[in-house]
Amino acid sequence: MSHxxxxxxxxxxxVSRLLGQSWRRTYAPIMGEENTARLxxxxxAPEKLAEELADDNKMSFVAExxxxxxxxxxxxxxxxxxxVTLDRLHIEPREFGSGLAVDLLHAVLAAHAGIxxxxxxxxxxxxxxxxxxxxxxxxxxxxxxxxxxxxGHASLIMRRLLPRA
Numbered sequence: 001m002s003h004x005x006x007x008x009x010x011x012x013x014x015v016s017r018l019l020g021q022s023w024r025r026t027y028a029p030i031m032g033e034e035n036t037a038r039l040x041x042x043x044x045a046p047e048k049l050a051e052e053l054a055d056d057n058k059m060s061f062v063a064e065x066x067x068x069x070x071x072x073x074x075x076x077x078x079x080x081x082x083x084v085t086l087d088r089l090h091i092e093p094r095e096f097g098s099g100l101a102v103d104l105l106h107a108v109l110a111a112h113a114g115i116x117x118x119x120x121x122x123x124x125x126x127x128x129x130x131x132x133x134x135x136x137x138x139x140x141x142x143x144x145x146x147x148x149x150x151x152g153h154a155s156l157i158m159r160r161l162l163p164r165a
Contacts, residue, residue, distance in 0.1 A: 002100055003073050004107045006061035006122065007053060013044040014070040019044040022090040022096050030125040031153065033102075061107045063091065070097050074104040076112065084112045086120040105136060109162065119159045121146075133158050 007015065023040040024033070031039075042048075052058050052075065065074035078084050080140035086108055091100050103154035112118060120138065122129045122148050146155040 002063040002065050002095075002103070004061055004063050005102050007062045007073070007075075008051060008154075009053065010054075011052070011062050013068055015060075015073045016039075016044050016046045018070055018073055018092065019049075019088070019090055021092075024153055025093070025119045026126055027123065030123060042056050059108070059111050061104055061111075063095075063104055072100050072104050074108050076108045076118070082115065084115050084118045086118055101132060102136065112162075115162060117159050117161045119157060121155045122155055124156060130156065130158075133160075136160070 001026040020040050021042065024036055026122040027036040027039075029031065030036075030144075049060075055058055055077075058075060058077045060073070060075040062070050065071050072089075072095060074085050074086070074089040076084055086105075089101060089104055089108075091104070095101070096139070109118065119141070122133065124143075140156050141159040142157040144156055144157065
């Protein structure tokens with residue numbers, strides 16, 4: 001059983017580890033091991049996560065088990081126009097199918113109540129994530145070259161309209 005709560009600086013090392021493992025597992029078959037490791041190491045270092053955590057336009061959540069370990073992580077960012085993007089949602093493999101990813105998604109959605117929609121970017125080939133997001137009301141709005149320095153790959157921009165409060 002896990003509890004969803006806002007991320008704190010005490011979570012930086014555990015979240016960095018979770019992200020690194022998740023990225024390598026998910027994206028190495030798509031982008032190659034070396035490219036995946038390099039990108040993850042650049043973007044998911046505890047120092048980078050600390051910068052994001054200090055950014056008032058970003059909200060981060062963790063799923064904490066009763067033993068204090070971190071089982072999942074989600075982060076959403078709001079831009080200057082007020083548009084929100086779900087930038088990350090990662091859980092440990094042993095939590096697949098447990099509902100934990102849904103709980104993290106709901107925490108992000110609840111934290112942004114009142115906005116018209118939320119978007120996300122997912123690299124084509126990440127079929128598990130694409131299916132998850134479709135199941136939870138996201139639809140493909142655009143296909144474009146992938147961000148994250150992933151040359152030669154495409155991303156899907158998915159969007160979910162949110163009910164008005």
